[in-house]
Structure formats: structure tokens, C-alpha cells
Amino acid sequence: MFAKHTVYKHDNYNMLIVEVQGKTLVVREISEQWGETCHKFLSRPELMNWAEKRFLPEDFPDGEEGLRAAMEKLKSI
Template identity: 50%
Template sequence: MIKKHEIYKKDKWNMMTVEVQGRYIVLREISDQWGEETHTFMSRPALMEWAKNRFPKEDFEGREEEWQDIMASFKQV
């Protein structure tokens, strides 16, 4: 069974989903700038490490709540 999590969705061109496929975690990021990127992780800690690098807290100055929402979504995976 594949379990799908939506990390965020601004519209159909800017979104990120994570699917848990057995022991793999597959992240799909769709953006209007870069197209679609897929990343595969072997563990949740690896996913969280990637998430912290992809969404540095400093980039969300003044939007801390948005950062916390994104991190909370990753933790639910």
C-alpha cells in the first residue's frame, strides 16, 4: 500500500508530495521554475535532513509559521 502525504500545494504547478512505498520514501516536487524533481529516501531521518537543508529556517524570517507548517507536514510522513 502506498501512503501519500501532501507537504504543500499552492496550485497545480507548485506543490510537494511524499509517498511511502514499502521501505522507500519518494518525494515529488513540482515547481513552475524547475519542473518536476523526484527524490528517493531510505529513511525518515534522511528525509528530515533533506527538508531542513531544502527549507532553511533563515529563509522564512517573518514567516516562521509557514516554516513550522512545512516541517510539521514532513514529520507526519
Template identity: 60%
Template sequence: MIKKHSIYKKDNWNMLTVEVNGKSLNVREISDQWGEDSQTFLSRPAMMHWVEQRFPKSDYADNLQEWEDIMTAFREV
């Protein structure tokens, strides 16, 4: 059984989802700049390490609430 979590969805071209399939976590990111990219992790700590690298807090200095929302959504996966 695959369980899908929506991290954010701004429109049909900018979204991030996590699919939990047994022990694997598949992160799928779709953006209008880079197209589709996906990452597969075998543990939540590995996924959260990637998240911290992909979404550094310093990039959201002008909008910390958006960063907090993204981090909260990943922690709830």
C-alpha cells in the same frame, strides 16, 4: 500499498508530496520554476536531513508559520 502525503499544494504547478512505498520515501516536488524533481530516501532521518537543507529556516524569516507548517507536515509522514 503506496500512501501519499501532501506537504503543500499552492496550485497545479507548485506542490510537494511524499509517497511512502514500503521502506522507501519518494519526495516529488513540482514547481513552475524548476519543473518536476524527485528524491528517494530509505529512512525518515535521511529525508528530514534533506528537508532541513532544502527548506532552511533562514529563508522563511518573514514567514515562520509557513516553515513550521512544512516541517510539521514532513514530521507526520
């Protein structure tokens, strides 16, 4: 069984889930616009680098606060 972490869930169609599969981090990004996108990372720094480039405050309903909360959750995985 893999550890599954929900980083954010705005509704049933917009969410980010991280599965820890041994040393591999599998990120499932689900959006109503693009469907499901899967990313695999071999390290936490690689995951954080991707997240810092990928997300903007405008991507979250509560802006800067939502982005900060999502990044903190990613760091804690």
C-alpha cells in the same frame, strides 16, 4: 497502493508530495520554475535532513509559519 501525502500545495504548479513505498520515501517536488524533481530516501531522518537544508521561510507564501507547518507534516509521515 502507496500512501500519498501532500506536504504543501501553493497552487497547481508548486507542491510537495511524499509517497510511502514500503521503507522508501519518494518525494515529488513540483515547481513552475524547475518542473518535477523526484528524490528517494531510505529513512525518515534522511528525509528530514534534506528538508531542513532544502527549505527556507522565503520559499513559502506565509514565511516562517508555512515552513513550520510543512516540517511538521513531514515529521508526521
